[in-house]
Amino acid sequence: MSQAQRASWDEYFMSIAQVVATRSTCPRKFVGAVIVGSRTILSTGYNGSIRGMPHCSDVGHMMEDGHCVATIHAETNAILQAAKNGVVIAGATLYVTASPCWNCFKQVANAGLVRICYGEFYRDTRSFDVARQIGLELVHIPLPGVSLPAAPPLPPG
Numbered sequence: 001m002s003q004a005q006r007a008s009w010d011e012y013f014m015s016i017a018q019v020v021a022t023r024s025t026c027p028r029k030f031v032g033a034v035i036v037g038s039r040t041i042l043s044t045g046y047n048g049s050i051r052g053m054p055h056c057s058d059v060g061h062m063m064e065d066g067h068c069v070a071t072i073h074a075e076t077n078a079i080l081q082a083a084k085n086g087v088v089i090a091g092a093t094l095y096v097t098a099s100p101c102w103n104c105f106k107q108v109a110n111a112g113l114v115r116i117c118y119g120e121f122y123r124d125t126r127s128f129d130v131a132r133q134i135g136l137e138l139v140h141i142p143l144p145g146v147s148l149p150a151a152p153p154l155p156p157g
């Protein structure tokens with residue numbers, strides 16, 4: 001393979017985040033996250049229920065204000081997996097297939113991550129303003145092409 005065809009590190013880790021997303025158990029939104037330090041995967045996470053609880057894909061969603069609140073989001077799960085295993089993630093980069101919601105963004109910021117690469121824009125713009133203010137790099141890396149199952153359309157209301 002020529003140098004021109006070789007995936008950049010950002011594309012490489014974003015492709016892995018897309019594969020991680022295929023493990024999501026809430027079909028409203030398939031999201032995958034990979035935390036990387038020194039070009040090494042430190043942790044991964046996907047959108048899913050509390051450990052030991054049934055999956056949305058089996059028992060349905062827990063809806064609140066138009067969102068499913070049954071799940072822990074991918075980027076938060078990646079942070080929690082690092083915490084659970086005692087892995088240092090300060091200074092690391094987060095690759096996530098959809099830009100973080102406001103709650104996840106706050107956790108990513110205070111977990112000491114310094115760079116967020118997101119595959120597609122999702123909903124929240126506040127993170128972009130705050131990222132600038134606190135010097136956290138937030139960059140768009142277009143999803144490299146692993147195709148994911150489509151989420152069903154949102155129910156009315």
Ligand SMILES: [Zn+2]
Nearest residue numbers: 026056061068
């Ligand atoms: Zn759900």
Ligand SMILES: [Zn+2]
Nearest residue numbers: 073100101104
């Ligand atoms: Zn989130």
